Structures are given as C-alpha cells and as structure tokens.
Amino acid sequence: MMTTTTTSTTISTATVSTSPAASSAGSQAPTSDPLNTGRLAPTSLAELNGAAGLLTRVDRKYLVPLERAQELVGGLTSEARVLDIDGRRRFSYASTYFDTPGLEAFMLTARKRRRRFKVRTRTYLDSGLCFLEVKTRGVRGTTVKRRMGYHPDDASRLTGSGRAFVAACLASTGVTGPAAARNVAAVLRPVLATTYERTTLHLPEAEARATIDTSLTWRRLTPAARERTAVVAGAPQALRPAHLTAAIDGGEPVAVAGLAVVETKNPATPSPADRALWDAGHRPARISKYATGMALLHPELPANRWYRTLTHELADLFGTDRSSLESIGATSPTVSAALAPHPDHPRSDIGPEKNPRRRGQKP
Secondary structure, three states: OOOEEEEOOEEEOOOOOOOOHHHOOOOOOOOOOOOOOOOOEEEOHHHHHHHHOOOEEEEEEEEEEHHHHHHHHHHOOOOOEEEOEOOEOOEEEEEEEEEOOOOHHHHHHHOOOOOEEEEEEEEEOOOOEEEEEEEEEOOOOOEEEEEEEOOHHHOOOOOHHHHHHHHHHHHHOOOOOHHHHHHHHHHOEEEEEEEEEEEEEEEHHHOEEEEEEEEEEEEEOOOOHHHHOOOOOOOOOOOOOHHHHHHHHOOOOEEOOOEEEEEEEEOOOOOHHHHHHHHOOOOOOOOOHHHHHHHHHOOOOOOHHHHHHHHHHOHHHHOOOHHHHHHHHHHOOOOOOOOOOEOOEOOOOOOOOOOOOOOOOOO
16 A cells, blocks of 8 residues: 655744735636535634644545545545635635756655656645745655745746755755755745645544645646657657647646546544545546656656656546557656756755764864
8 A cells, every 4th residue: 555654844934925916927726617615614714723733643535536535525524624714715815846967856755766846836825925945855765845835926937045944954854964955045936836726624533634625737848848858769759649649848837637636644543534435436646746746747768756646547537648658667767867967057966964073084
C-alpha cells in the first residue's frame, strides 16, 4: 500500500495585504460543477486547524472518477464535516512551481533521494491571499513545510526576499549547506502552473481530514525546458498524441477532466474515508501535482515512480500511447546528466557541505 508518513511543520510569516484575486499572476479560478456537500454539517477554518492540525500523520492519495468522489462524500454524511467559509465550500487555488535549469527538485524526487525540496507559490483565488512555500525532506524522512506571505502580483516569480527565504529554508532543514542553498535559490525559475478546486472534509471521530481536488489543470511555463535538460540518447519522444503535444508545446493548460485527487491525512490508523475508498476498489496512487505534471508534460524525463499513474489512470484521459509507455516499463530512460553543471549556473551540489576535516587532512 502506498502511504507517506510525514511530520509537518508550517511556519507562517506576516500575511500580505492583497489585491483582488483576479490580479493574481493572471490566474483565474477554474470552473466546474461542484461536489454536492449539502448533506454535510459545516466546520470553520479555526475548528479545522484546532482539531485536525495533524503533526505526525499518514498521507494517502487516490485518483478516482468524479462520481466516485461524490459517492465518498455521500457515504460520510454521519462522520464528516465540510469546511465552510461564508457559505462557500469549494475553494479555488493556483500554484506556480519553481525549479533549477537542471530540474533538480524534480530529479531528486524521481530518484528517491532522501534530501529533496519543492518550491512553489500558492494563491487562494477566492481571497487573493498568496504564500511562498518551501517543502523539504531530510535524511530522517521528516517533511517540513514553511511559508511566508507573498504578494499575488509576484506569484509567478521569485523576488529577492523570496529567494533569500528559500535559501534559508534549504539550509536550515539540512537539505544542503548554506552556500549550495544560495546557489539553488539564485537560479530557480517558474516551470509549471496548476489550478484546481478543493473541498476539505474533517472527520473528528477519527482525528483525520480529507481533501478532494477537482478541475486540476497543468500548464508548462518553459517550453524550452526539454532543450535545457540533458537527455540520454533514445529517450522516448512519441508517448503522446500530436494534438496533446501541440497544446503542451503551445503553453496551453492540460485539464484532468472527470477525475478527482483525494488525499487523506490520518494518524496511524486508516480513516473512514480510506476504508470507503478501499471498499469501492480504489487503492492509493502515486501522484504529485508537481512531479506527475512534469512527467506528463515532459515525456523525456524519468517517470518510473509515476509509471502506473501515467499508464493507467491518466492514459485513457489524455490518450497517451500506453503501449509505448509500457514498452519502457521499469527501465524508463533516466536523465543521467540532469544535475551536471549548466552553462548558466554552477552545480549546486544538493546535500550537506563536505567537511574538510578528514583523517590526514587539515581544513
């Protein structure tokens, strides 16, 4: 069973007073028929954070048809409460993800490195609030998320203070040393944009929560990224139909229509939401809005970790060539030189700075 155990810490700095959501980096709230949550009792944001602010938790993600997500909601009417803010129960989000020219954040995840990171801005389109967030994973498997208030007009770029914040997060959590952290932060650029709509459920008896994300879209922000990434010879280039490739290369968003991403966050024991999904035949899936989106939009990147998701749940939706993907199997080509020095920046050497004090050496 695919689960992730995390110990998550969120640190918020001063929130920025913002302009209307429509001005947020040109992002617009996605539109779709909302899930029907009318039979669920409401809960407030304060109650949700106070009762289900899970520090150590087990996370599971599922990719299910939208009608199955509706059945899940309908089956939890006696156990779940839905986040309700001023009568609104569905909230629109936009995120911009940042990576280096060598796509180090993606590669560290694809290669299952213990030290890895993710940098994004997240804009709450209904309120116009925006945050810069840094998620890191250290050698002990601890995931830490830190964020700072950010102006929505800067959601698609990193400011000087934003880069300094990223560098401090990477260094303080042990992902890398201070010098390498500054190198990484200096060259980060926007590579992927996402939008989606979220419904949040609280299951108080189980001390758990679940989020249901619908209307997910991915949009590539750097069409030349494939040319800037070292690719081994023979990497597959024809895994998608021509119409999808043309849309992606043209910077058009790709919509995950008819599917919902359900994420459960529980203590050690599975929640009623997990059990309901299992009873319906659904098992946890490996999906990351950033990594799976990048793997779909850049078929030359290594995608072994998301192989089943790309060749099953998403293959029929996007018309990807499943036979071509399956012919790669577990030996999907890797981008062996992706972390090699790039002409525009030196290699950042993610990891702890080497200690010069070794036996027989002087610092």
